[in-house]
Amino acid sequence: MTWTANSCFVTLAILFLWRVEEIAEACSCSPVHPQQAFCNSDVVIRAKVVGKQLVDVGNDIYGNPIKRIQYDIKQIKMFKGPTHVIDAIYTAPISAVCGVTLENNGKEYLITGKLETDGTMHITLCDFIEPWEAMSATQKKSLTQRYEMGCDCKITRCTSIPCMISSPAECLWTDWVIEKTVNGGQAKHFACIKRSDDSCAWYRGEAQPKRDFLDIEDP
Structure with missing residues (x-):
C-alpha cells in the first residue's frame, strides 16, 4: 500500500513539473505598434503560402532533432530585407513556443521576421503578421x-x-x-x-x- 501511495505521489509530482514546464515555455509577447515591428525586424515582406512541411533544422544540446514548420512562400514584395528573394520561412511547430499558423489558401500576408546567419527567415507569434486585406x-x-x-x-x-x-x-x-x-x-x-x-x-x-x-x- 505504501509503495502504491508513493508511486502515485511520484507520478503526480512528475505531471506537476511537466505542467509547470509547459506554462514556463508558453509564448508571451508584448504588443507592438506596426511601425515598431517594421523597425525591429530584419525582413518585412508581402507573401502567400504555397506549401508546408515539417523539417529538421539541427539538433539540440542533447542530440535531439529540432523540428520546424517550413512554409514555402511566393514573395510578392519585399519592403525591408536582404537582396535575395525569400522563398521559405520557418517557425516553431506549436503555438506554445511561439509557432505561427499560416493558411495555404491563396491568402496574402504582411510578414515581419528575423534573418538568420544562413540567410533563412524565421517568424514567431511575437512578430507582426497580418492578412494583407486586413491592413489599412x-x-x-x-x-x-x-x-x-x-x-x-x-x-x-x-x-x-x-x-x-x-x-x-x-x-x-x-x-x-x-x-x-x-x-x-x-x-x-x-x-x-x-x-x-x-x-x-x-x-x-x-x-x-x-x-x-x-x-x-x-x-
Whole structure:
C-alpha cells in the first residue's frame, strides 16, 4: 500500500513539473505598434503560402532533432530585407513556443521576421503578421514611405492612466486605454515621425509628411 501511495505521489509530482514546464515555455509577447515591428525586424515582406512541411533544422544540446514548420512562400514584395528573394520561412511547430499558423489558401500576408546567419527567415507569434486585406491603406503606404522615417523614435505603449512620455523623441501609443485594443486608430492610421529638432510626433494619413510638419522651426 505504501509503495502504491508513493508511486502515485511520484507520478503526480512528475505531471506537476511537466505542467509547470509547459506554462514556463508558453509564448508571451508584448504588443507592438506596426511601425515598431517594421523597425525591429530584419525582413518585412508581402507573401502567400504555397506549401508546408515539417523539417529538421539541427539538433539540440542533447542530440535531439529540432523540428520546424517550413512554409514555402511566393514573395510578392519585399519592403525591408536582404537582396535575395525569400522563398521559405520557418517557425516553431506549436503555438506554445511561439509557432505561427499560416493558411495555404491563396491568402496574402504582411510578414515581419528575423534573418538568420544562413540567410533563412524565421517568424514567431511575437512578430507582426497580418492578412494583407486586413491592413489599412495607411499601414500599407507606410511600409514604403513613412515607418522608416520614425525608426529612431520610441513608441511607448500606455497600459493604464496616467501615462506619459519621458523624452521628446517618444510617441505615446494610447489605443489600449482608449479603444481597449492594440489594433486601434493609432496602429491603423498613424506613424511616429522624427522631425528636424529630433523630437517625434504622430502623423496621420497616407501621404508623405509635409515639410512644415518635419521642419517645425520654419514659420
